[in-house]
Each structure stands twice: as structure tokens, then as C-alpha cells.
Amino acid sequence: MSVNTAAEAQPQELDGHNRTSLGAAAARGLATTTKTPPQMQGITNRWVQRILPWVEVRGGTYRVNRRVSYSIGDGRITLIQTADQVSVVPGDLGEFPALRGYDDEEVLSALAARFTQREVEAGTVVAQAGAPVDAVLIIAHGRVSRSKANPYGAPKTLGVLADGQYLGESALTSQRATWDITATAETACTLLALSRADFAAIADQSGSLRDHLRAFAGLSAKPRTRGGEAALDLIAGHSGDQEPVLPSTFVDYEAAPREYELGVAQTVLRVHSRVADLFNEPMNQVDQQLKLTIAELRERQEHELVNNPDFGLLHNVDYSQRIQPSEGPPTPDDLDELLSRRRDSRYFLAHPRAIAAFGRECNRRGLYPASVPMGERTVPAWRGVPVLPCPVIPITEHNTSSILVLRTGEDNQGVVGLRQTGIPDEYEPGLNVRFMSIDSKAVISYLVSTYFSAAVLVPDAIGMLENAELGR
Helix, strand or coil, rough: CCCHHHHHHHCCCCCCCCCCCCCCCCHHHCCCCCCCCCCCCCCCHHHHHCCCCCEHHHEEEEEEEEEEECCCCCCCEEEECCCCCCECCHHHHCHHHCCCCCCHHHHHHHHHCCCCEECCCCCCCCCCCCCCCCCEEEEEECCEEEEECCCCEEEEEEEEEEECECCCCHHHHCCCCCCCCCCECCCCCEEEEHHHHHHHHHHHCHHHHHHHHHHHHHHCCCCEECCCCEEECCCCCCCCCCCCCCCCCCCCEECCCCEEEEEEEEEEEEHHHHHHHHCCCCCHHHHHHHHHHHHHHHHHHHHHHHHHHHHHHHHHHHHHHHEEHHHHHHHCCHHHHHHHHHCCCCCECCHHHHHHHHHHHHHCCCCCCCCCECCCEEEECCCEEEEECCCCCCCCCCCEEEEECCCCCCCCCCEEECCCCCCEEEEEECCEEEEEEEEECEEEEEEEEEEEEEEEHHHHHEEEEEEEEEEC
């Protein structure tokens, strides 16, 4: 007895003789697939390049002329850590107001050797308002909050100091100075202290230091504007019946203004001539290679505009425009403090995780920041200032990051981008592609270069909230 199987019930197809329509495998031989151009995962919005007004730089150098400034010693002290011991870099003591411009290495080394290390626990009062200032203190590690009593006797917070910042610098210039603030360690801190007695002992032995301190006293007595520039001699408030003698004045400029040279990002693109000759349909292989190479160069340009040690935005924030978070994570209070330190703030720039941390703080307080339009999209904003993601802002090993705020534009004395257009073999503004050679292996080489920089026209054009914690 035979049993019909399913295979026997179906007609056999041998070499397609019984097929009633064209098979898919055969049809693909006559059709082209629908394909995309080559994709790249690492492309970001590159907001820095979008928001900076670009200034044409002929000659490759951009000079920023400013009024003479009497701002002195508002920086930070560089420290060296060896195991659990911390020491001062002698040359960096010039960041103290009284030692600004003093360059006697032997005396500075002697001063650096007199610093003593102190370890304090969280909650320790390191300076008490009204007490004599007997030492200058450098915060090697940790956070110290400053407070002061208001007219009604209630304490008010004046801000936080952190790594490399200092307090009590009046100990170097006055024997009768007293603390006008109370400083309290918010965390366990490592402090370096130079007593007034040790400083005076070295000053007594060094004639050059004594002369420098006398010159500093004269400079400190000169009138300055709120921005630290040399004040002009003016009078105001007199009536038309009065005939006072009007003062004469002039506006002096910096003798050695800063100059920014255009930086460069370059690479050599290599394409085999066989590929360029035979595989250019439907997409030109050289064009696609250039497209992805240029995208990567623009990403590197974004990174350099923020992180370059010479012209990068993070490294050109004046120390007077840097603040510490009031609580650890970035809060609405911190962003308000950033905005209060400059006029006409245009943009915030922050790592996406810093934006998320700020959003959590807003949620915790029941705040709902508005959004503002940016081209064809909307972005979050604070006080009407867009908060733009900038993933090239680094996150430290301690899970902290920084938030920048910028005023932009040359006419507005802000931050500007620098480039030169019209360069030979220009492919995009400020970027050129130059044929180099075809080697003995028939490989074609193209030099791809982009030239750029950034400039901060005045110190308050950019500010930064640093050491903002990102953890939950």
C-alpha cells in the first residue's frame, strides 16, 4: 500500500521549467537596490560652529585691542600632588595680587617652601569674620563656602571656593587686616597656608620683593572701573550756573594686545584610482569619501573650539567669571548667578548629561523651563536663554562637568569665531581640498584642511559653572 506524501503532491520544478512567473533571484540581476549614501554615527549638532558669528581673518592673525586694565591677581594657584603631599608651583604665586608680575624665582621658591599643609573636616570654620587675617589659604582640594551677615544679622552665602582658589590674600600686604567673611569647609579639605609672619620674614630679606610691594601699593591706589580698567577723570552733577574746571583725560590701550592665530585641522585622504574610475555610479566615490572626511574634520573643529589649550572656550574663561555650584549639581540658582555676571547672554552650552542633571534639579523644585525656537527646532531654555547640548565639553573622572554661558558678536564685545574664506581650492568656507599626488601604486592623495579659531573680546563675554556634579 502506497502513501502519497506532501512532496509527491506538489509539482516538481526542475530548472524553473514549471515556474509561472519570474523568480526574485533572477529579477535582482536586472534591478538596482535602493541604497543610502554612507552613514556616519559620530555626527553631532555642532552648536558651537552654528552660534558663533564668524569673522574674516586676513593675514591669518586676529588682534584684540583693549583698554589698559588694572585687574591683578584674580587667578588660581597651580599645585603639585605627590602621594598625600601637596606643594605650590613657585612661578604661579604671581596669581596673588601682591605678587602679580614678580619674577624672582629664588624668592618665589622660598615662599613656596614656607606653605604648610592642613587637613580639615567638613563643617570646620577656617576663617571667622572679624578675626585677624594671619595667613593666606589655598584650597588644594575640597569645597569652602563663604558667608557674611546681612544688615539684620542673618547669614548670607557669598559663594563657594574650590581647587586652586584662595582667600586671605590681604595677609600679604596689611598687618591689621581682618576677615570680612566667614569661610566654612563644606567637604573634607586640604589647605595650604602661608603665614603673615613667614611672608614678612622673606620680604625683609629681599630688596626686590620690598620694591615690588611698594609698586603694588601705588598700583592699588589707582582708580579703576568696575571691570578693572583704568578709570577716566570725569566730573558730573554740576549745574549750568557753575563753571568748574573740566578735567582732561585720555583712554589708554594695552601695550601688548593678544593675537589669535588661526589653528588648523588636517588629514590626507587616499583613494585608489581604480575605485575612482570604475565605481562612481550611482554615487561618486570620491565625493562620498570627502563628505565623511569633512564631517570628521568638522567634529574635530568643534572639539578644538571648546577644548584647545590656546584658544578653546573652556581655557579662556577669566577666573573672575568662574563660579562653583552652590549645592553640587547644577541648579537654577547657579545658572541665575551666571546670567547676573554679564549683559546680554545669548547661549548656554552644556554636556547633555549636565542638561539632564539641571533638569532633575528643576523637577525637584517643581520648575518647568520653557523652550525657545532655534531654526526649525525648539531647545530647552533658562530665563529665555537657549541651553544647547555640547557633548565635547568633558566629564571628569569625578563625574563633574562645566556649563558655559556666552555673549556673542564682534559688535557686542562677545565671543567670535575666526576663519579665512577664499583660500586656494576652497571646498567649504574655511576648508580646502588640494590634490597632492598619484603614487606608484595608483593611489590618489588629497590634502583636506580647515582653518579656524575663536576669540573672547572682553573677559565677561563668557562665564562658566565648573565642577557641577552629574550623579543622581
